[in-house]
Amino acid sequence: MPVTRGRPRAFDRDEALRRATELFWERGYETASIADLTAAMGIRPPSLYAAFGDKRALFDEVVAGYKATASPVMEEALAAPTAREALDRLLHALADDYTDPSHPPGCLVISAAVNVADGDVRASLRADREASKAAIADRIAADAGRLDEGTDPKELATFYAAVVQGMSTQACDGASREELHAIATSAMRAWPARP
Amino acid sequence: MPVTRGRPRAFDRDEALRRATELFWERGYETASIADLTAAMGIRPPSLYAAFGDKRALFDEVVAGYKATASPVMEEALAAPTAREALDRLLHALADDYTDPSHPPGCLVISAAVNVADGDVRASLRADREASKAAIADRIAADAGRLDEGTDPKELATFYAAVVQGMSTQACDGASREELHAIATSAMRAWPARP
DNA sequence: GTCTTTCCGTAACGACCACTACAGAAAGAA
DNA sequence: TTCTTTCTGTAGTGGTCGTTACGGAAAGAC
Numbered sequence: 001m002p003v004t005r006g007r008p009r010a011f012d013r014d015e016a017l018r019r020a021t022e023l024f025w026e027r028g029y030e031t032a033s034i035a036d037l038t039a040a041m042g043i044r045p046p047s048l049y050a051a052f053g054d055k056r057a058l059f060d061e062v063v064a065g066y067k068a069t070a071s072p073v074m075e076e077a078l079a080a081p082t083a084r085e086a087l088d089r090l091l092h093a094l095a096d097d098y099t100d101p102s103h104p105p106g107c108l109v110i111s112a113a114v115n116v117a118d119g120d121v122r123a124s125l126r127a128d129r130e131a132s133k134a135a136i137a138d139r140i141a142a143d144a145g146r147l148d149e150g151t152d153p154k155e156l157a158t159f160y161a162a163v164v165q166g167m168s169t170q171a172c173d174g175a176s177r178e179e180l181h182a183i184a185t186s187a188m189r190a191w192p193a194r195p
Numbered sequence: 196m197p198v199t200r201g202r203p204r205a206f207d208r209d210e211a212l213r214r215a216t217e218l219f220w221e222r223g224y225e226t227a228s229i230a231d232l233t234a235a236m237g238i239r240p241p242s243l244y245a246a247f248g249d250k251r252a253l254f255d256e257v258v259a260g261y262k263a264t265a266s267p268v269m270e271e272a273l274a275a276p277t278a279r280e281a282l283d284r285l286l287h288a289l290a291d292d293y294t295d296p297s298h299p300p301g302c303l304v305i306s307a308a309v310n311v312a313d314g315d316v317r318a319s320l321r322a323d324r325e326a327s328k329a330a331i332a333d334r335i336a337a338d339a340g341r342l343d344e345g346t347d348p349k350e351l352a353t354f355y356a357a358v359v360q361g362m363s364t365q366a367c368d369g370a371s372r373e374e375l376h377a378i379a380t381s382a383m384r385a386w387p388a389r390p
Numbered sequence: 391g392t393c394t395t396t397c398c399g400t401a402a403c404g405a406c407c408a409c410t411a412c413a414g415a416a417a418g419a420a
Numbered sequence: 421t422t423c424t425t426t427c428t429g430t431a432g433t434g435g436t437c438g439t440t441a442c443g444g445a446a447a448g449a450c
Binding site: 004 | 406407408410411415417418
């Protein structure tokens, strides 16, 4: 049975994880040092290592938690009756999310991935992005009947994935919520509707 | 008079700068260490500091050289007779450039900028990107008569800037030249042509 | 040749990196 | 109370960071 034995933890693990998420989100994987992290989390290095393993494991847990909160947004948007409406919802939902003042701007998986020297972390984040792109492609392919003939769902998914990445980068550069919605609206004009 | 006195430099400064450019392009500013740079440049740290100042000055020179070779591409594209053709040319030219096998993928200014802890470097690169965006907005505004009424040139420029950033990120993720051209073609469908 | 100037390689500087050995503190169990 | 277990803070570990002091080497000037 999981009775608590020994000295109890003096900090809130979830709260510490939240603060680590925020720092990784702002600074990326490598430029957020253990000293920075422990300062933000309000704990000392041994507590971090005891509770989370090492820096890489902490980052993995952060990304897992991020995906857990981000994927419902994506799933809900993609559940729209048509692929066009699904993409429209997704882009505008992300415009809101990327500029939500309650957390750092942009997408953690997109912005924390660029310029990461650690090959494992790099590959892991790339796989996450590829998975999102595949989910978009699947949603488009499932509604292929409404598309202009000759439209390749994977090609179109690549375009919208690029738009999402561009929105994230713009958000990190300080773009406003209105500007991101304008990007989303412009991107939807590129939808290849069957005439 | 600039007569060469003392022991002559034993390496080609331009070639060393080229190799530094390649490394910064692949790894970004902070994750490319002096040890990495000197190894790639084939010189020892004191030679680097004597020839280029410090890491930051070397990076500035790299970015300046990069912009010097990149801006003609942009200027030529934007010189097209219509704004629409200008953007079309620009996007497809960048699709070729970002996947040119003779140098690292994507755009140095875009990819080296994300997750930079150094505030000065970050601000400097952001200013470069804003300048490109402004150039696009100016070209669009100059051809406003051909646009759909109610189109905001700055808004449209933000969209195409986001597409360019997305293309760069996709290129870094290993997207092929064909995929990038497909993104460019899709993005041009969003052009707000006057009916 | 000798002097001056500039570059080169060696070998280090202090500061920071991710990470941890260790001892004391705080809890339940006996 | 005493023992065991687990967490805590202090104070480090070896390694790497950007940067440089220093002495020898290679050139023109005299």
